[in-house]
Amino acid sequence: MIFKLILIGCSTDITSRAEEINAFVAENLGSGDHVGSTILFYSPEEDRNELLRLVPTESVKLVCIARYQPETILEALQTVEKEEETDLYLFPSGYAGSELAVRWAFRTKGSSLVHVSGIECRQNQLIAKKKVYSDYLFGTFRLNKKPYCISPVRASAGSVPVQMRRHVIVGEHDLTLLCKDQFIKASRWSEADTTASLEKSKFILIGGRGMGNEKNTANLRELAGSLGADFGVTRPAAMNAWAPMDKLVGVSGAVTKPEVCIVAGASGAPAFYAGIEKSKYIVAINTDSKAPIMRSSDVAVVDDYKPVLDELVKLMKA
Amino acid sequence: MNILVCFTVMPELELMLDDDWVVDKNLHIDVGFLKQSLNCFDESALELALRFSEAAQNLHLSPKLSALTIAGPEATAMLKTLSALRFDPVVRIDSEKDLRFQSMSIAAILSQYVVDHPPQDVVLTGIQSGIGENAKTPLLVAEMLEWPCITQVIEIEPVDETELTVTCQVDNGLLQQTIQAPCVLAVGNAAYSYLRVPTLKDRIQFGKKAHEILYGGDFDALEEGVELMDLNLAKQERSGTLIEGATPKEKAATLYASCLKERLKKL
Numbered sequence: 001m002i003f004k005l006i007l008i009g010c011s012t013d014i015t016s017r018a019e020e021i022n023a024f025v026a027e028n029l030g031s032g033d034h035v036g037s038t039i040l041f042y043s044p045e046e047d048r049n050e051l052l053r054l055v056p057t058e059s060v061k062l063v064c065i066a067r068y069q070p071e072t073i074l075e076a077l078q079t080v081e082k083e084e085e086t087d088l089y090l091f092p093s094g095y096a097g098s099e100l101a102v103r104w105a106f107r108t109k110g111s112s113l114v115h116v117s118g119i120e121c122r123q124n125q126l127i128a129k130k131k132v133y134s135d136y137l138f139g140t141f142r143l144n145k146k147p148y149c150i151s152p153v154r155a156s157a158g159s160v161p162v163q164m165r166r167h168v169i170v171g172e173h174d175l176t177l178l179c180k181d182q183f184i185k186a187s188r189w190s191e192a193d194t195t196a197s198l199e200k201s202k203f204i205l206i207g208g209r210g211m212g213n214e215k216n217t218a219n220l221r222e223l224a225g226s227l228g229a230d231f232g233v234t235r236p237a238a239m240n241a242w243a244p245m246d247k248l249v250g251v252s253g254a255v256t257k258p259e260v261c262i263v264a265g266a267s268g269a270p271a272f273y274a275g276i277e278k279s280k281y282i283v284a285i286n287t288d289s290k291a292p293i294m295r296s297s298d299v300a301v302v303d304d305y306k307p308v309l310d311e312l313v314k315l316m317k318a
Numbered sequence: 319m320n321i322l323v324c325f326t327v328m329p330e331l332e333l334m335l336d337d338d339w340v341v342d343k344n345l346h347i348d349v350g351f352l353k354q355s356l357n358c359f360d361e362s363a364l365e366l367a368l369r370f371s372e373a374a375q376n377l378h379l380s381p382k383l384s385a386l387t388i389a390g391p392e393a394t395a396m397l398k399t400l401s402a403l404r405f406d407p408v409v410r411i412d413s414e415k416d417l418r419f420q421s422m423s424i425a426a427i428l429s430q431y432v433v434d435h436p437p438q439d440v441v442l443t444g445i446q447s448g449i450g451e452n453a454k455t456p457l458l459v460a461e462m463l464e465w466p467c468i469t470q471v472i473e474i475e476p477v478d479e480t481e482l483t484v485t486c487q488v489d490n491g492l493l494q495q496t497i498q499a500p501c502v503l504a505v506g507n508a509a510y511s512y513l514r515v516p517t518l519k520d521r522i523q524f525g526k527k528a529h530e531i532l533y534g535g536d537f538d539a540l541e542e543g544v545e546l547m548d549l550n551l552a553k554q555e556r557s558g559t560l561i562e563g564a565t566p567k568e569k570a571a572t573l574y575a576s577c578l579k580e581r582l583k584k585l
Binding site: 315 | 554
C-alpha cells in the first residue's frame with residue numbers, strides 16, 4: 001500500500017502531532033509491504049530544517065504556503081498531488097486533521113473516517129475501527145473507495161519520538177501566492193487558556209456532575225490547588241458553566257495521560273473516560289458504588305468526595 | 319441574514335444499562351425506549367443562533383432563523399420548542415433510511431435543502447452527532463455547496479447583512495474572523511451550551527405552529543464508500559479495588575498510605 005502522511009508545520013502542536021502519527025504508523029503500518037512518504041506544509045515564518053526533523057519517513061515533499069487555512073491546504077494538495085497515485089492519506093489527529101481528511105476524500109472521490117483508533121490494510125479495502133454511540137461502542141468499518149483518508153483519534157497509539165534520519169526531498173513547492181481565503185475580511189488571533197496544559201499534567205483532580213453547583217466547583221478547584229493537582233471537569237459540569245470549557249476533559253476536550261488522576265463525583269460516561277483512559281492510575285470517589293467509573297478505576301472510594309479530599313489534603317500537608 | 323440551523327435529537331445513552339446494548343443481526347440497537355434530547359453541539363448551535371438574532375436586531379438588521387432536522391416523529395416535541403423560540407420555518411425531513419453512519423447522504427439531503435430553499439447565508443450545526451460520531455456532516459455540506467467552512471466555532475456576532483464575526487478555537491488560542499457569507503459553521507465547545515426555555519406565552523402563541531415535513535426519499539443519496547461491519551461494546555474496566563473504612567477519614571488514610579503517597583512522591 002502506498003501511504004502518505006500529512007504534517008502541518010504551521011501548527012503550534014506539530015511535535016506532538018508528528019509523534020502521534022509516528023506511533024500510529026508503527027502500530028498499524030509497521031509490517032507489510034507499505035511504502036510511505038510525507039507531505040509537509042509550512043509557512044515562511046517556520047524553520048524548515050527544524051520541521052524536517054519531525055518527518056517520520058525518508059521521502060518527503062515540502063510545500064510552503066502563506067499561512068494555515070484549510071481551503072488553501074486543500075487547494076495546495078490538489079496542486080502537488082495531481083499526478084500521484086496514493087492508496088492511503090494519513091492526516092494528523094485533532095480537528096484540523098479531521099477536517100482535511102474528510103474534505104480531501106470528497107475532492108478525490110475517496111472515502112474517509114476520522115477519530116480512528118486502528119486500521120488493517122486488505123486487498124482493495126481498508127478496515128478501520130473507531131468509537132461510536134457516544135463512545136459506548138466500537139464500530140468496525142470497511143472503506144472501499146481509494147484513496148482512504150484517515151485521521152486517528154488523539155493518542156490512539158500513544159506517541160513515539162521521531163528518530164533523526166536523512167531525508168530525500170522528492171518535491172519542493174512554493175505556493176505562498178496561493179490564496180483561497182478571500183471570504184475572510186479580517187482576522188485576529190488571541191492567546192487564551194486551552195486544554196493543552198491539562199494534556200501535559202502529571203496529576204489531575206476532575207469534578208463531575210456530583211459537584212452540584214458553581215460554588216462547590218470553585219471549592220474543589222481550590223482543593224486541587226492544595227493537593228498540587230491540576231483541575232478539570234466533565235461535560236455536564238462545563239455545560240452548566242460551573243467551570244470554563246478549557247477545563248473540559250473528555251473526547252471533545254482534553255485527552256489527558258497523567259500519572260495520577262482523581263475523579264470526584266463523576267459517573268464515568270465513555271465520552272468522559274476517553275479523556276482519562278491513558279492515565280497510569282485512576283482513583284474514583286463517588287457516593288454511588290454502581291457508577292461505571294468505580295469499575296473503570298484502579299481504586300474506588302464509596303463516599304462523599306468532599307470529606308475524603310479534605311482529609312487527603314491534611315495527610316499530604318502533614 | 320438567513321441562518322439555517324441543522325440539528326439532531328438523540329437518545330440519552332447514559333441511561334442504557336450494560337444489558338441494554340444488544341446488537342441485532344442488522345447491526346441495530348434498540349434505543350427507542352430512551353428519552354430524546356438535543357445533541358450537545360447542536361444545542362449550542364441553536365442557542366448561538368438565537369443570541370446572534372438578538373444582537374442583529376439591536377443593529378437594526380433583519381435576521382431570519384430556520385431549523386432543520388432529519389428525524390422521525392420522535393423529534394416533534396423539540397420542533398414545537400423551536401417554533402416557540404421563533405425559528406421559522408421549522409422543518410423535519412422524514413427518512414426511513416438508516417442514516418447513522420451515512421454522512422454523505424445526510425450532507426446531500428441538507429445541501430439539497432439549502433439549494434432548494436434560497437436564500438440561505440449561513441448553515442450552522444454541531445461539529446458531530448452522538449450516535450454515528452462521524453464528525454463529517456458540516457464539512458461535506460460545505461464541499462457540496464462549495465462554501466467555506468469554519469470549525470470549532472464558539473461564538474458568532476453580526477456585522478451587517480452579509481458579514482459576520484466568527485470566533486473559533488484554534489491551537490493555543492482563539493481566532494476571531496470577520497467573514498463574508500455564505501459559509502458553513504460547525505459549532506464546538508461553546509460556552510453557551512444550553513438552549514433557552516421558551517416562555518409559556520410563546521409556547522401557546524407560536525409552539526403549536528405546524529412544522530413542515532419533507533420526505534427524505536425525495537433527496538438523492540450519494541455513494542458512501544464506508545460501510546459498517548460490526549459493533550461491539552467498548553470495555554473500560556480496571557480493577558476497581560474498593561478502599562474500605564468506616565469514615566471518610568479512615569478511607570482517606572488508607573487511600574493515601576496504600577495508593578497515593580509513593581506515586582505522588584515520584585511526580
